[in-house]
Amino acid sequence: MSWMELSLNTTEEAVDWVCTLLASTNYTNDIRIAKYTEPNSYTLVAQDITQPCWAFTVCFYLPCDVHTNVRRSEIIDLLSPLERVGLATPIHTDVFEEKPAHPEVLSPVIRRIGERFVVLSSNASYHSEAIDEVTLRLKTTLAFGTGLHPATMLSLKLLERHILPTMNVLDLGSGSGILSVAMAKLGAQVLALDNDSIAVQSTHDAVNRNGVEQQVTVMEGSLGHGSDLGHWLNGDTIKNVPTIEPTAAFDLIVANILARVHIALAPDFRRALRQTDTQAGTLILSGFSSDYEDAVTTSLNKEGFEVIDCERLDEWVAVAYSLQ
Numbered sequence: 001m002s003w004m005e006l007s008l009n010t011t012e013e014a015v016d017w018v019c020t021l022l023a024s025t026n027y028t029n030d031i032r033i034a035k036y037t038e039p040n041s042y043t044l045v046a047q048d049i050t051q052p053c054w055a056f057t058v059c060f061y062l063p064c065d066v067h068t069n070v071r072r073s074e075i076i077d078l079l080s081p082l083e084r085v086g087l088a089t090p091i092h093t094d095v096f097e098e099k100p101a102h103p104e105v106l107s108p109v110i111r112r113i114g115e116r117f118v119v120l121s122s123n124a125s126y127h128s129e130a131i132d133e134v135t136l137r138l139k140t141t142l143a144f145g146t147g148l149h150p151a152t153m154l155s156l157k158l159l160e161r162h163i164l165p166t167m168n169v170l171d172l173g174s175g176s177g178i179l180s181v182a183m184a185k186l187g188a189q190v191l192a193l194d195n196d197s198i199a200v201q202s203t204h205d206a207v208n209r210n211g212v213e214q215q216v217t218v219m220e221g222s223l224g225h226g227s228d229l230g231h232w233l234n235g236d237t238i239k240n241v242p243t244i245e246p247t248a249a250f251d252l253i254v255a256n257i258l259a260r261v262h263i264a265l266a267p268d269f270r271r272a273l274r275q276t277d278t279q280a281g282t283l284i285l286s287g288f289s290s291d292y293e294d295a296v297t298t299s300l301n302k303e304g305f306e307v308i309d310c311e312r313l314d315e316w317v318a319v320a321y322s323l324q
């Protein structure tokens with residue numbers, strides 16, 4: 001069978017959006033991501049906004065049949081907003097008699113985040129250098145959460161500072177499973193919840209790949225009112241999503257979703273956190289830019305949360321709150 005390879009170059013920030021948009025088509029789950037510039041050159045080039053840096057190549061494959069051209073056109077339309085705002089190049093098309101096992105361009109991705117985390121693509125060979133390093137090995141899937149997006153990086157940085165090994169934690173919107181694996185490797189017991197079945201599958205894969213099955217329970221579903229919110233990008237109804245009732249079960253909740261989801265869930269976050277004499281309940285939110293920060297924090301303040309920590313990168317922000 002011959003295969004059509006579609007490839008584009010994109011920025012670090014947009015890799016996860018390419019994956020998430022493709023996931024909505026159901027046309028392919030074979031997606032490959034490669035870094036093709038050195039991180040240092042990326043940083044230098046990225047400072048000059050007139051010169052976008054296409055730091056990653058994303059390739060994906062469609063079987064050649066009567067549907068291929070229509071699907072290709074749909075994918076081009078779907079990804080064109082990223083191209084229009086300068087986050088992706090036009091799609092390049094190639095046809096292969098056999099699907100390439102590893103296109104030459106693909107190279108392993110190794111990314112340090114915070115003090116301790118090292119994110120590895122499934123093909124990266126890596127020997128830990130420091131005793132307290134925490135490796136997170138992830139297969140590329142269509143779920144959001146490669147570790148390349150600022151919102152994920154900022155969440156990891158805050159988690160590193162706020163997770164205690166005794167904690168019972170909730171990862172709401174687990175996506176690729178990256179945050180769940182990170183929290184488990186720091187010693188926590190984790191419930192990973194996502195209302196998207198592709199994300200649930202990816203989280204399962206990440207949990208198994210990283211050997212943290214004993215510490216992470218993966219479920220398709222949402223927290224409280226989150227089950228009524230539909231798909232995060234288009235609001236499409238997601239049928240029969242199980243609901244975890246917010247009943248003071250968690251010491252910490254992390255959610256990297258969108259400002260409007262955080263605002264809608266503020267009362268549920270409060271109810272879902274456990275407060276003890278020694279611990280107040282920590283909430284880590286990201287997935288929004290500084291434009292939305294006041295709106296998110298105001299809705300959280302109304303529920304009794306105070307800001308205790310914050311991380312920023314470009315326009316992205318992640319905030320840690322504590323119940324007072």
Ligand SMILES: C[S@@+](CC[C@H](N)C(=O)[O-])C[C@H]1O[C@@H](n2cnc3c(N)ncnc32)[C@H](O)[C@@H]1O
Nearest residue numbers: 144145152173174175194195196222226232256
């Ligand atoms: C930006 S991704 C975050 C993925 C990963 N946690 C990370 O930090 O990279 C958001 C995830 O939240 C999920 N999500 C969005 N709205 C949700 C809701 N109401 N309930 C549960 N999951 C939701 C999406 O399906 C998606 O996988």
